[in-house]
Amino acid sequence: MGTVILLTLTGLGLAALYFLVASGLSLVFGLADVLNFAHGLFLGVGAYATWWAAANLPGAGSDGFGFVLAVVFGVAAGTLVAVLVELVLIRPLYSRTIEQVLVTVGLSLAGVALLQATWGADARPFPRPDWTRQVTGILGAQVPNGGLLLIIAAVLVLGALLAFLRWTRYGLVIRAGVENREMVTALGIDVRKAFTLVFAIGGAAAALAGALGGVYFGTVSPGQGGSLLIFAFIVVVIGGMGSVVGSAYAAVAVGLLQQFVNYYGPSGLGDVCVVGLLAVVLLLRPQGIAGKVATA
Amino acid sequence: MTEVKSPEVPAPPAAVPAELTPERGRWHRVRPFLPLVALVLAVIVPYSTLPLPGIFEGPLNSPGTLQVLAVCLVFGGLAAGYDLLFGRTGMLSFGHALYFAAGVYGTDILVTKAGLPLWQAALLTVTGGTILAALLGAVALRTVGIAFAMVTLAFAQVGAILVARDFGGFTGGEEGLPLDVSGLPAGLVGVTNTVNLYWLALAYLALVVFVVHRVSSSPTGRVLAGLRDDERRIGVLGLDPYRYKLVAFTLAGGLAAAGGGVYCLIVGGASPHITSSELTLSMLVMVVLGGPGTRWGPVLGGVLYMYLDHRLTAFGSSDAVESLPAVLSRPLSQPLFVLGTLFILAVYFFPGGLASLTSRLTLLRRSLLPPSRR
Amino acid sequence: MTEPILNVEDLSVRISGLHILQGVSFTVAPTGVTVLLGRNGVGKTTTLRAIVGLTPPAGEVRGTIRMGAQSLLARPTHRLVRGGLGYVPEDRCVFAGLTVAENLRLAERRGVSPAYDKVFALFPELDRRGRQRAGSLSGGQQQMLAIGRVLLNDNRLLLVDEPTKGLAPKVVTEVAEVLERVAESVPVLLVEQNLAVVRRLARDAVVLAAGKVAWTGDAQELLLETALTRSLLGVGSGESQHPAEPGRAAAGKDGH
Numbered sequence: 001m002g003t004v005i006l007l008t009l010t011g012l013g014l015a016a017l018y019f020l021v022a023s024g025l026s027l028v029f030g031l032a033d034v035l036n037f038a039h040g041l042f043l044g045v046g047a048y049a050t051w052w053a054a055a056n057l058p059g060a061g062s063d064g065f066g067f068v069l070a071v072v073f074g075v076a077a078g079t080l081v082a083v084l085v086e087l088v089l090i091r092p093l094y095s096r097t098i099e100q101v102l103v104t105v106g107l108s109l110a111g112v113a114l115l116q117a118t119w120g121a122d123a124r125p126f127p128r129p130d131w132t133r134q135v136t137g138i139l140g141a142q143v144p145n146g147g148l149l150l151i152i153a154a155v156l157v158l159g160a161l162l163a164f165l166r167w168t169r170y171g172l173v174i175r176a177g178v179e180n181r182e183m184v185t186a187l188g189i190d191v192r193k194a195f196t197l198v199f200a201i202g203g204a205a206a207a208l209a210g211a212l213g214g215v216y217f218g219t220v221s222p223g224q225g226g227s228l229l230i231f232a233f234i235v236v237v238i239g240g241m242g243s244v245v246g247s248a249y250a251a252v253a254v255g256l257l258q259q260f261v262n263y264y265g266p267s268g269l270g271d272v273c274v275v276g277l278l279a280v281v282l283l284l285r286p287q288g289i290a291g292k293v294a295t296a
Numbered sequence: 297m298t299e300v301k302s303p304e305v306p307a308p309p310a311a312v313p314a315e316l317t318p319e320r321g322r323w324h325r326v327r328p329f330l331p332l333v334a335l336v337l338a339v340i341v342p343y344s345t346l347p348l349p350g351i352f353e354g355p356l357n358s359p360g361t362l363q364v365l366a367v368c369l370v371f372g373g374l375a376a377g378y379d380l381l382f383g384r385t386g387m388l389s390f391g392h393a394l395y396f397a398a399g400v401y402g403t404d405i406l407v408t409k410a411g412l413p414l415w416q417a418a419l420l421t422v423t424g425g426t427i428l429a430a431l432l433g434a435v436a437l438r439t440v441g442i443a444f445a446m447v448t449l450a451f452a453q454v455g456a457i458l459v460a461r462d463f464g465g466f467t468g469g470e471e472g473l474p475l476d477v478s479g480l481p482a483g484l485v486g487v488t489n490t491v492n493l494y495w496l497a498l499a500y501l502a503l504v505v506f507v508v509h510r511v512s513s514s515p516t517g518r519v520l521a522g523l524r525d526d527e528r529r530i531g532v533l534g535l536d537p538y539r540y541k542l543v544a545f546t547l548a549g550g551l552a553a554a555g556g557g558v559y560c561l562i563v564g565g566a567s568p569h570i571t572s573s574e575l576t577l578s579m580l581v582m583v584v585l586g587g588p589g590t591r592w593g594p595v596l597g598g599v600l601y602m603y604l605d606h607r608l609t610a611f612g613s614s615d616a617v618e619s620l621p622a623v624l625s626r627p628l629s630q631p632l633f634v635l636g637t638l639f640i641l642a643v644y645f646f647p648g649g650l651a652s653l654t655s656r657l658t659l660l661r662r663s664l665l666p667p668s669r670r
Numbered sequence: 671m672t673e674p675i676l677n678v679e680d681l682s683v684r685i686s687g688l689h690i691l692q693g694v695s696f697t698v699a700p701t702g703v704t705v706l707l708g709r710n711g712v713g714k715t716t717t718l719r720a721i722v723g724l725t726p727p728a729g730e731v732r733g734t735i736r737m738g739a740q741s742l743l744a745r746p747t748h749r750l751v752r753g754g755l756g757y758v759p760e761d762r763c764v765f766a767g768l769t770v771a772e773n774l775r776l777a778e779r780r781g782v783s784p785a786y787d788k789v790f791a792l793f794p795e796l797d798r799r800g801r802q803r804a805g806s807l808s809g810g811q812q813q814m815l816a817i818g819r820v821l822l823n824d825n826r827l828l829l830v831d832e833p834t835k836g837l838a839p840k841v842v843t844e845v846a847e848v849l850e851r852v853a854e855s856v857p858v859l860l861v862e863q864n865l866a867v868v869r870r871l872a873r874d875a876v877v878l879a880a881g882k883v884a885w886t887g888d889a890q891e892l893l894l895e896t897a898l899t900r901s902l903l904g905v906g907s908g909e910s911q912h913p914a915e916p917g918r919a920a921a922g923k924d925g926h
Contacts, residue, residue, distance in 0.1 A: 110636025268461030
């Protein structure tokens with residue numbers, strides 16, 4: 001019983017990480033049709049900026065309020081990079097989907113190489129508060145606090161995103177834009193502002209994933225974003241592009257499947273099963289669980 | 297809204313200035329033979345002891361240089377095969393490295409673990425790679441556009457996982473699997489025989505270029521080009537886009553598997569980095585740098601990419617770069633940083649890739665000609 | 671003779687190599703309904719979309735389009751719309767996942783008070799169904815919503831693309847009534863296949879054929895000349911009031 005609880009909660013921790021990456025990807029894709037390979041870079045920037053801030057930013061540190069400050073700095077850095085990428089590189093190619101994908105591919109290659117050039121290819125120990133290294137006993141299972149932190153963060157982000165989409169003017173524009181971008185402009189709305197906004201949201205969520213993922217894994221390395229990104233893509237496709245709720249469901253399904261199969265089967269089989277799940281979903285419902293509808 | 301449009305190459309002006317016509321006439325007569333000239337040159341490269349300081353470390357016929365060239369040629373062929381999907385049919389596959397890796401590991405495992413003779417291993421590998429491409433393509437092609445890209449990427453990821461986790465001890469996991477050369481034909485083993493591997497790579501490249509050319513000038517190729525430009529129009533003609541795309545996907549997969557076999561011989565084994573998503577993405581970089589949908593662009597792109605990838609590593613640790621401030625020298629020592637940046641610039645400023653440079657230069661030359669000569 | 675509200679001169683549109691429009695010129699009068707007619711696929715929708723700046727990125731637009739003294743080409747769609755160009759697209763294009771109220775709220779603009787009174791007076795249904803998802807409305811109700819959200823703001827010209835397409839005859843009459851009232855205060859450029867609706871609403875007519883303007887003039891005169899109508903539009907101007915001409919039958923199902 002304890003094992004099942006533990007696997008469930010660590011699976012949910014993984015799902016939380018996937019969700020933080022996938023929700024932004026999904027919104028960016030749903031609204032702007034940009035398959036953003038540079039999303040993993042935002043995650044890397046968030047992780048390294050947090051790591052850097054904990055040691056160098058005055059007031060920031062690896063514990064207590066200092067750590068919160070470091071994470072805020074990391075998230076801000078990720079957001080800034082995402083906004084700059086959208087304004088400088090994506091916007092000039094408006095509506096030219098393939099070129100946009102190519103640019104993000106180039107950016108992901110160059111960006112990760114740049115991180116590697118600056119901080120080396122090897123994993124670095126991540127500063128983290130002591131309590132995140134400990135475990136909490138839940139129903140007989142010893143669950144790592146870092147994972148619980150991820151779950152809490154993901155639930156908060158999910159709630160905040162849904163509230164934003166549901167009750168704000170920009171949320172309304174994003175939901176409408178995911179359905180029919182052209183018609184939004186035909187109502188007199190500059191939809192490109194919303195593009196910048198979803199890039200900022202996606203960048204912030206990915207950077208948070210980078211920082212908290214660093215806490216969870218205990219290390220940070222340049223390639224971390226890339227491997228998470230592929231599973232995040234799978235989550236986006238399964239959940240339906242443009243749907244935040246769909247991403248949440250799909251992230252939970254993928255995280256749990258991966259964790260349980262990897263534990264009870266040979267290691268790595270869970271990852272393969274996830275791709276199998278993707279194939280099955282595509283064969284049954286080519287548009288994903290929720291289809292191309294921004295659900296709020 | 298996600299179909300691939302091949303970048304438009306500016307058409308040469310319709311009116312040809314009278315003075316230029318004879319020159320153009322000669323050029324047109326010579327032009328069809330250029331590939332042949334290039335092929336002959338490539339064949340006789342190993343007989344040249346020409347040192348090219350700065351471009352290669354040893355003379356042209358040194359084993360080290362020939363090995364680099366052979367790898368470049370294989371990737372030239374691989375990029376040309378990938379272009380059958382991307383440039384000529386408009387399919388954005390992010391998983392093409394999978395079939396290449398299947399070729400590398402297939403050959404390696406069948407020779408090293410199963411002890412088969414090379415020709416049997418190669419035959420089985422290419423057949424297996426083709427079947428794999430047909431099966432996975434049959435599933436992936438149920439989606440279009442960006443979803444197709446993601447699905448192919450996910451399939452390639454499974455390949456990477458299978459290789460890295462080393463199920464059954466076949467792949468050697470992170471360590472890779474060195475090729476057991478004891479059972480191979482003597483002419484393909486040993487440093488002195490690198491030249492034969494070079495010729496093998498050249499033959500592979502020529503084969504791919506020939507196949508891609510034949511396919512794209514056949515009726516099937518015209519349907520594929522139609523799919524790239526407007527899939528609906530093909531559907532209206534009563535043709536099934538799915539079947540044509542599956543044919544292209546399978547063929548490209550088979551060609552990639554064959555390239556994997558050649559690559560395995562050249563580098564003497566398999567290592568997991570060839571399954572990485574990085575390689576799959578870089579194939580796109582090669583084609584776009586070279587010029588998608590053109591006969592020689594992807595070949596050039598593939599050769600140049602691998603060459604730069606190889607040389608930039610050396611360049612990055614050279615004295616000239618080391619003496620630069622760290623802000624510059626560190627990024628420059630990362631080949632992927634330089635190549636990724638070049639790629640982004642190419643997308644913005646050279647949408648036709650290298651292949652469009654000739655027509656651009658022609659235009660430039662004409663516009664620079666003094667008005668009196670016009 | 672008053673100045674036209676819209677001047678289209680020598681408009682050519684090419685989309686991925688296909689010449690859809692080849693030098694189209696016409697004007698839209700500052701009052702009443704000008705109807706744009708022509709057989710299917712002749713480029714009526716392309717014309718409206720070119721005016722409102724929605725030609726796909728692969729397309730190429732040449733010529734001039736002026737609203738009053740202002741040139742419209744090469745300006746982004748949202749600017750044109752804010753400048754008073756209202757666009758009701760083909761197939762209505764309401765946001766199916768959003769509620770009726772949200773669909774309307776989307777059209778509100780900062781610093782401009784939306785004319786909800788006017789819209790709800792025209793379409794009381796929209797007020798009652800505010801919390802309903804637009805996707806669950808009937809075809810006629812969706813059309814009302816599509817027109818209503820454009821009327822929340824003041825417009826100098828309305829572009830309306832096939833508002834009666836796929837609607838039941840009774841609903842067609844309702845839509846025509848609404849458009850008649852709307853046209854009292856704002857000029858309308860209407861694409862319409864249903865000749866009964868054209869007869870009821872249109873004052874001027876522009877007929878496209880093979881990417882060019884084939885006929886312009888008084889709409890009612892055009893409809894009286896049965897032979898001309900048939901040669902230009904491929905349908906009889908018929909005396910019947912329902913939209914059952916050949917070629918329309920397939921689209922005659924009630925969208926809901």
